[in-house]
Amino acid sequence: MESPWRKIGWTAGERNKLMEEITTYKPSLKSVPQVRILFLGPVGAGKSSFFNSVNSTFRGYVISQATAGSDAKSVTTQYRTYGVKYGSNGKLLPFLFCDTMGLEEKQGAGLEMNDVSSILKGHVPDRYQFNPSAAMQPNVPGYIKNPSLKDQIHCVVIVLDGSKVEILPEELEKKLREIRRQSKQANEFDVPQLVILTKVDEICPSLLEDISYVYKSKVVEKQMQLTAERLGIPLSQIVPVKNYYSELDLRDDVDILILMAVRQMLRLSESYLDNFPLDESSVVNAKERKMNNLSE
Template identity: 50%
Template sequence: MHSASKIYNAPLTSRLTEKQRQQLCDMMGNLELTLLYKGSVHGYQASAFHQRCDRQGPTLLVAYNRSGYIFGGYTSVDYAQSGQPIRDDQAFLFSAQDGKDPVGIRVNSGHYARYDDAEGPNFGQQLYFCYNNHPLVKIEFILNEAFSFHSFSYGYDTWLSECEVYKVEQRSALLQMPWRNVLWTAERRAELMEMIRNFKPLVTSVSRFRILMIGPVGAGKSSFFNSINSIFTGHVTNKAMSGSAGTSLTVQFRTYPLKDGCGGKPLPFVLCDTMGLEDQSGAGLDIEDISSILQGHIPDRYTFNPTTPFQPDEQKSSRPASLQEKIHCVVYVIDSTKISLMSDKLQEKLASIRRKVNSLGIAQIVLMTKVDEACPLVEENLQSVYVSSYIKSKVQEVSSGLGVPVSCVLPVKNYSQELELELNCDVLLLTALQQMLRFANDYLDDVGPL
């Protein structure tokens, strides 16, 4: 009895690595994990699970099997043994193999996320943990699924080497002082718009700055153009194709000149949109194509071929492109919610692009999108972006990962589901655009009138 009590009260040690913990937190937002239950310590009986985990608020279950897979699920609704089916639109499953990024699977709309009974935890009455009071997982594939299992991986190994449940809590994330000062006023928005209208390239041979957007699929490159266009048009627009598809919706190299309102004067910059970067070789934008874009060789509406890089016309490539045709500022567009989930292959691609851009001396900025989805406090009030310790930590993580100064990392929220313009959103977007134009002018000042 004494030894059993000693085991039961042993300090709980999480099996998650720091990287795995960070990746899972990123899937849920700015949250903190506290270990409540550990099967190897407390036993795999349903009663042990409920004793430790009932009425603890949102929880994350993490299971490990002998084949090196990590998988589990999140629910925002308390376990209470109510005997009722539970609706929870925040619920999701995840799975990953050792060394790979986790894949999240949201609950399908209109379905119950789990059944709240006295047995071991389950999700959608499809996925059962600690089944029958054993270190066992049971998966049932049914027609009317609460969760779509097509991307759920567990190596078909149903015996668990460990099962852990974590209490999920929001961190206290508001700093006493903002780490960047921003004026969130209509006057500031008007001032920024006027400065951008009147911005002129330092080199007279260049009529407009050319800004190239580069980033993973779905990060928000096309959405940034749409958002800037919306501000100067006066209402939300969707001129560039954007969405949340798994592969790039942009298949052409597009140069988007903008006007100051419908039928207005041209603004002094062009936003250049590219196909999204993807993990696999032979998919997404090719690094050689980026080199051709930077040097001004690829024409507007050129259709990318991921398996064959652009071949410049021999006659045209014999002469260097003019400074007007080259890229003056490169903007890396990174999704705030996926920073820790970025694969090694994608990071390698970005690093090789950075080396090429550095060799050409072109100015570089990082646009960190979807800050509202990354931090609940920022979602509640966008003005919290520069007092959010979580967003600050993500900016520092991007800075370190991409090798750019913190001052070059700019958090923004693009227009996505809104029907009307919003002041705070506009101020962040216009501040980022102003920095891009300043950096582009710094580059032109360096290279001189070529």
């Protein structure tokens, strides 16, 4: 395409502007010091690699913290929450990435659907060991019986391999649609969702040399439209990214796509927090919210 279908500035100044917006962000509720962003997706889609890429962008050099791989089975077997640090002083940013076992086509393998509901509601502790054949039960050690708003998920990110959208197995598509349904029913308000398409540089030859052509690529646009149709999600809630995997140094164009994705997550998380009054207590449940609304 001659003209991009999403207009972005691909300059160091734009990168710095995005960085400033994210590093100065603060959740609107005092009871939520860090918004929680849950990552879900098929095995090998690039969930952990995306976290590592975000961490690299904010650290100023390529780094790996979350274990990433390309095995047929999920490398991640625990529920993990990762903070992101900014710069050499290690300032912790006000958002947490929540990593999970990957989704698998076969029943009884990969992340259990009932575990997704427990995570969304805030019952699952950090380092919980997933059991693909059985969902987490309330009697499991560490189970959070009365989660507060800060323990709950504020935004769900579905990570998909952009080069495999058209061959996404039917059973996986059903699981992803079920996740969308659960996100709408987990709490009183819908948990907003964002889809990240990774590896877009592998589906369009011109992007291998210059990722800034991403929004001029008809192939990428087609994959995003197909994703919107298959998952029933608005195109505005789908963003493409390229993860760092072979590079030794950071690139402004790669950083810009990563930072735009993170900014969108924060905006969606903030829209979720907007549902709650500013004087929200640390313990939140539907009954208390209704009582508060009646008393105001």
